[in-house]
Amino acid sequence: MPLSAQRCSSKSLTQSRSLLSLFLLPLRRLFSATSPAAPAVSPTMDFAGSEDALRGILAEKQAGVDAQAEAVRKLKAEAAAKPEIDAAVEALKVLKVEAAAVAKRLQAVAASGGGGGGDREAFRQAVVNTLERRLFYIASFKIYRGVAGLYDYGPPGCAVKSNVLAFWRQHFVLEENMLEVDCPCVTPEIVLKASGHVEKFTDLMVKDDKTGTCYRADHLLKDYCKEKLEKDLTLSAEKAAEFKHVLAVLDDFSAEELGAKLKEFGITAPDSKNPLSEPYPFNLMFQTSIGPSGLSPGYMRPETAQGIFVNFKDLYYYNGNKLPFAAAQIGQAFRNEISPRQGLLRVREFTLAEIEHFVDPEDKSHPKFVDVADLEFLMFPRELQLAGESAKLMLLGEAVRKGTVNNETLGYFIGRVYLFLTSLGIDKERLRFRQHLPNEMAHYAADCWDAEIECSHGWIECVGIADRSAYDLRAHSEKSGVPLVAHEKYPEPREVEKLVITPSKKELGLAFKGNQKMVVEALEAMSESEALEMKSALESKGELEFQVCNIGKSVSIKKNMVSISMEKKKEHQRVFTPSVIEPSFGIGRIIYCLFEHCFYTRPSKSEEEQLNVFRFPSLVAPIKCTVFPLIKSQKFDEAAKVISKSLTAAGISHIIDITGTSIGKRYARTDELGVPFAVTVDSTSTVTIRERDSKDQIRVNVDEVASVVKEVAEGQSTWADIMWRFPTHSVSHPDED
Amino acid sequence: MPLSAQRCSSKSLTQSRSLLSLFLLPLRRLFSATSPAAPAVSPTMDFAGSEDALRGILAEKQAGVDAQAEAVRKLKAEAAAKPEIDAAVEALKVLKVEAAAVAKRLQAVAASGGGGGGDREAFRQAVVNTLERRLFYIASFKIYRGVAGLYDYGPPGCAVKSNVLAFWRQHFVLEENMLEVDCPCVTPEIVLKASGHVEKFTDLMVKDDKTGTCYRADHLLKDYCKEKLEKDLTLSAEKAAEFKHVLAVLDDFSAEELGAKLKEFGITAPDSKNPLSEPYPFNLMFQTSIGPSGLSPGYMRPETAQGIFVNFKDLYYYNGNKLPFAAAQIGQAFRNEISPRQGLLRVREFTLAEIEHFVDPEDKSHPKFVDVADLEFLMFPRELQLAGESAKLMLLGEAVRKGTVNNETLGYFIGRVYLFLTSLGIDKERLRFRQHLPNEMAHYAADCWDAEIECSHGWIECVGIADRSAYDLRAHSEKSGVPLVAHEKYPEPREVEKLVITPSKKELGLAFKGNQKMVVEALEAMSESEALEMKSALESKGELEFQVCNIGKSVSIKKNMVSISMEKKKEHQRVFTPSVIEPSFGIGRIIYCLFEHCFYTRPSKSEEEQLNVFRFPSLVAPIKCTVFPLIKSQKFDEAAKVISKSLTAAGISHIIDITGTSIGKRYARTDELGVPFAVTVDSTSTVTIRERDSKDQIRVNVDEVASVVKEVAEGQSTWADIMWRFPTHSVSHPDED
Incomplete structure (x- = not known):
């Protein structure tokens, strides 16, 4: 069961389309809301060769099995000698075992092509089980059987989210002096007509002709092709190539093309097997009506960006009529998905954090670019993608100097996004910046890069960083008649x-x-x-x-x-009209990937079971510290309460657990919540502080605990610094396991 | 033009109904969404006597005028001597002047009864002008002519809001170890059927018979009565009393009663003067449809509380199956008001922060009550209200001990709310806790208190603190079939x-x-x-x-x-089934009242104009500090940038202004944003720090600035402490005015 996921604006969304579809119409490219979170065919996965080879081997092995079976039948029909028959049967068994082994390998390879894979599936299940059991998230309205695509953050999930957002504000808004605004979700129709959402923000849908059940047309086609590729091991290499091609291009099919393919493959409604309607567009915005008259249609915003664009004039004035400046907004956005899947990654309501950096189109330099120019990380420019290569480590400064990244401001934000994500705990080896191919970008866009994070669902677009030129401001200028422009006085x-x-x-x-x-x-x-x-x-x-x-x-x-x-x-x-550079963050998606990147298991001391741990950095850990009296004792309980009070005063979120449960169990319980530090009260003068991942312990005086925990939890010192300053506590507590 | 205001849950809303209406049906009392933010007749305003007296005097004076006018006419008709006529005319003039003076006093008194009053109006206008000009808020979608009841927070407003919410989390969630959750706004119908909102969350509406324009029926009646009382100075005392009675009870009129009164007074559509329809209920929830089928109706939540109630079972388990515990949620809520008025105080989308504290109904004691028992503040229990007296200073401990406040837990939250609001900068003399009268409370409620803040609109309910007994959990248990209960093991x-x-x-x-x-x-x-x-x-x-x-x-x-x-x-x-004690905070309302309480004007040095200042405490100030080079100079600019960088590193929000504008103007500009500290760079070794309200300045070394500002802005030291530690800078800067 999946948590509150989210995605970026429709624009950045669609900009991450499948890579092989080179002939999109600009408007569909801009607005169709389909986003394959895990691209059907990832350019970095070059498993195709080995898959085809396996299909060939399997076909051979199967032919061998068939021939031997025929031979056995023949011997039996001829009433041959028993030893002869037995030997032939034995040979048939061996051939069958060999064929089955190849089939299994092929199955695994085919499945991993779809972003699944047995190990990935098992890992995801372990993470998701822990997340659900510990209430990181909850299916919304569960007691009423829930609603697809709606999830609650439970206490630890909510704390992680609020830490991520607080750090986002610190890292972007405060650092760059951005103008943060807070606009309503309810939006009148005219605004979303100007932005194009009313006309174009659609997915193609089909209905069961008899029951009326709705399906996303591309999902049905995708499922069919994937199922064929994964399950039908007798598929010829040609047929397999055809299905793969369909998977690669289906996001760009028109309604007619999709309809034709569904017919060609004879695809029917999955539940009832009834025939399906022709595909037709369904608008993904939640519609409502503003005021009592029924005459003012409105929508729940599909992104937060429009609230900033319509305020451009006031914000420009607020900034002293000077460019560049950036406005930012954190808030809920809504998409009435036809049939939400992929759990936390595709939901109907989600939190976006968006930045609109307005800049003179003739000067996109950035004074602070030098601060990020030396960063080196995985970049995946379009040349590498088209050449079928993988993402490569590149110096950001180089990438801008060579023109791989269009301009300094875009480059600056790419660098800042990298620092943001890795500070949260995203594994830098499973983070890449992928440039949009020309066909993925809107016609007006100068350049677009997505921060993609790899998780068990494949590479997920979590942040879109786009240079959208003057498109949005112009659209609203035209519709409203209010010029949204900047002025440069000549000397x-x-x-x-x-x-x-x-x-x-x-x-x-x-x-x-x-x-x-x-x-x-x-x-x-x-x-x-x-x-x-x-x-x-x-x-x-x-x-x-x-x-x-x-x-x-x-x-x-x-x-x-x-x-x-x-x-x-x-x-x-x-x-x-200023250009706008838009970094747009899908907060729920980032958080879900963070959960996966931080999760690991380790054996318990008794080695009977695996213990789950989230290695959250203190910055995002839902709770920074626990306080445990080692054993049930009034003295220890009191000391624990004193420490708890001093932690509250220091503003450190913590939990105190004075149940008599074994200390090992209490550690395990809170490791599962990703609590980085545990204070164990085993004396009334000094106590131990244990670090979650190393399990190292130090001895600290009771009255120093709060300040030490604060120092290390807020990042003024590292655990290594602290280890160096305080005596190590090397004896395991009696019942720790 | 007003900013994003908000109000509490429908329940607490209706709990603050007019005081004289003693015979509400429980269900209407619970759900009708009408909330007179400024009660039509406030029990603390005992102007009625003097108003009646003035009406009497005015009638006498008017009779005198009429008699004298008649005398003049008579003299003229009789062609009396000119001096005689002149003397009579002179006497008439004097009488008229006297009558006009009385009329003016009466007008003022009558107007102040409605929460208006000339001074209040002018003050409000000054605050609102400043708030709009400095972009604390903006009418949403302004370039498309806006939408009634929707407002954006601009940069300083958004910063204030985010500071208020961060402090709320610190003060409530962290301090009490509450379980914070984050649920979607989109809510399926069944949940809001269980809570009663689908059936009962309505206001009475009338339509213009010809144009179809919609009005809130009670608004039309209220406006008519107020207008009569304020403008018609010839009103007899009996008639005036009748209108006042209607104002006092109209919130509790049924549709039929309201319709009858509208007919009796001959009230027509304000714009067209067309006849009106009969009043009928209009549901205030924004309706939408979940998923593509059109068969799953949903609503934008009217409050956040339901998301917590439906999760009770999981949260209770998360808390180790132990009571008491509290869950909390901050989020958007929506009300499709028929015709939003009162600007920021009544809007269609707003932020709520709600706490649901679950407790054993047989034990509502609170271990931390002692921490707040000695607080003394204005309380307004029902006895005082019914006796027509004013709110009185009371010790919270006393109030609970005497049973004025029903139980310790309720009392504890009242105390915590008091500390919260006054820490934000709410004036404690314009803050009172008003108990609901028995007729205001739902039948199941044990006791309810509202934190009311006085502003130019009158006393505004900003926080509702209600002991709602087991009502909500029972309603969802019944509808869902899932028992939402707690267990107490017997020894x-x-x-x-x-x-x-x-x-x-x-x-x-x-x-x-x-x-x-x-x-x-x-x-x-x-x-x-x-x-x-x-x-x-x-x-x-x-x-x-x-x-x-x-x-x-x-x-x-x-x-x-x-x-x-x-x-x-x-x-x-x-x-x-546990009882629930629910403190529910209307964040936008609190912020608007805070704006008014923090606003003042002072003459500029040249005394030519009034300068506006917001005396926000550092805790909520949108920006903590400014950095100004005294004069245009490269050296000073560089020093200013160094200071700015160290402030960013210390996490202190600030603005740097290196325009050559006079230092006085720069101070004035940022006083208007409520920035508490200004660093002026008048040397490259030491600089001055100025405090906003006292205008005191101290001298500090450049490399100490960030730590000093951090210390005082985050409340580790007071300005007085700082003044004592650093040399005072007593010379005015040259162009400071």
């Missing part, structure tokens, strides 16, 4: 040549009567080149045919009807 | 007598055939007294007539058909 006024088109309303009125207004508008809307062409035509021929779209025909324009001239004007400032 | 098993009813299925089957099952059920469902009655009847008469509801007739039960006996059983534990 001295500049003289510029400007084209001036002056239609003569009088002459046009005489000529075109009721159509005059439309003709005037059409003339004024001419581009510079069109106008110059008209000017020269009028000068040479005195008139020309001119197509007026909004009356649907062309009219004859004469020289006296319009004057077109280049005029010199003084300009005091440059007015332009 | 030794107890012997109890239990009634055992054993129907003989065989005999009943022979007698009633197909109805057997229904008869069995009816027999088993008998109460103890019914069963004992049947037992004695069967013993004496051998048979009796027994009404079986679900077959709709009575049947004859004979002795051999059922055995009824008292049997002794051993019980090992007590099973019970």
